[in-house]
Amino acid sequence: MEKAMLVTDDVSTSLAFSSQQPPNWVQDAVFYQIFPDRFRRSEGSLARKEHAFQPWGSPPSRTGFQGGDLDGIREKLDYLQELGVTALYLNPVFASAANHRYHTYDYYTVDPLLGGNDALRRLLDDVHTRGMRIVLDAVFNHVGRGFWAFHHVCESMEQSPYRDWFRIRGYPLRPYTTPEAGNCNYEAWWGLPELPKLNVDNPVVQGYLLDVARHWIDFGIDGWRLDVPEEIGTPGFWERFRSVVKGASNDAYIVGELWGTGRGWLDGDRCDGITNYELGRLALGFFARDSLPAEGISISGYAVPGLEAAAFAGRVEKMLKTHAWEYALASLNYLDSHDMPRIHHLAGGDAGAVRLMLAFQMTMPGAPIIYYGTEVGITGAGDPACRKAFPWHQPETWDHDLLSHVRWLVQLRREHEVLRRxxxxxxxxxxxxxxxxxxxxxxxxxxxxxxxxxxxxxxxxxxxxxxxxxxxxxxxxxxxxxxxxxxxxxxxxxxxxxxxxxxxxxxxxxx
CATH class of the missing domain: 2.60.40.1180 (Golgi alpha-mannosidase II)
Structure with a gap:
């Protein structure tokens, strides 16, 4: 098979207006995703011993806290720079009662267990001094049941001025029922009572969320990763979101969590890029084909069959032709994340396949994103096993050959503009x-x-x-x-x- 795969510099593949262009820095970036509770517990936190955290490196659980914090990330910025990382994406950092912090109860406050707003200020200052960037997680579809407005409705019921912030089917609310009981009487994400859905059709709710978006851009973050943006169907909301964010900083990055093609999301009016999980699925299907069952596997509902070279090439071509070229360069190329098994697990422990997948990620168009610990061989099935603590305390367990391989690939990408653009x-x-x-x-x-x-x-x-x-x-x-x-x-x-x-x-x- 010998043919042109993707694009030329034909004007039909370029964006017409500069306002539609993704930030220039993204295509040159190497991202690193951090699940804050499991990356690094800071020396200060260890010395204070003020919270009853689980021991670092305990088997991960859905509810346990191991005490990773933002100062812990600061303490490992040298390590990240030596790896070649230039941008961090942090899973949610706002106040929450969940270790993953997708159950937000205060969007204006960084979780005190992570160090609070002052810790984010210190991290941003240090990151920016090093010429790096930080993107935070925007979880605007749903909140935690401890969210102040939802709590108000729980207490005041139909008399609460905030009742229209949610879609409620009856009173009193039942926030501590179970999905199995089937009697949650308000809209919740996937029917989970602990995750009430916001009524984003309400203009007051929209104004609140847009103010949150602007607030943290003004604070100094470099962009937003939009959590489940397809589940907010309010016409015009994400267009207004983009206008607010770009009005605060035209260099801010907006990337949507989209597991499919992302059609309709990269037209210059909403996102700058998508979470390109398709690249990882294709890489797994080709490079780890021998480790997959004959019928293939499924990741988050997406089929991953074993692929011969020609089929692999055809699907790579299709992937890269889906959007304008600038958006291909500005999308995040994923191999694994907090929402799926780690690639070492998916590849059945085939170290050679993992090395090839990482090389493919680092040489293809799009910004590569490394899930914390992949570079040292952390493995694990789905949640919570994919959210293990980084083994700083056990360097003898690291795959040092793999770490050297990743450093080499990242350095190569950073040294050669042709691999980025x-x-x-x-x-x-x-x-x-x-x-x-x-x-x-x-x-x-x-x-x-x-x-x-x-x-x-x-x-x-x-x-x-x-x-x-x-x-x-x-x-x-x-x-x-x-x-x-x-x-x-x-x-x-x-x-x-x-x-x-x-x-x-x-x-x-x-x-």
Missing amino acids: GYCIHLRARDAVFAFKRTWHGKIALVVFNAGRSDTRVQLTNVGGTVEHFTLTDARDSSALRCIDGRFEPVHVPGRDVRIFTGREDRPPSA
């Missing part, structure tokens, strides 16, 4: 080989994957090339690869490995 063209999708190149203003990166277990030699034609003769350099060992008369010299790729070459298409081959 370049257009993408398929060169080969056959047997266990998937090869593509990325080009950008004369720069080129050639990426050749061998998902098989045997070594192979790959002969590639420089599809779409404008120069017949040039030389590339192997990113790992600095050896030369020549392109002569539009054909590359054979590339030897060991089993379960990737070769990456970089250079320019306008330089003649060495003698």
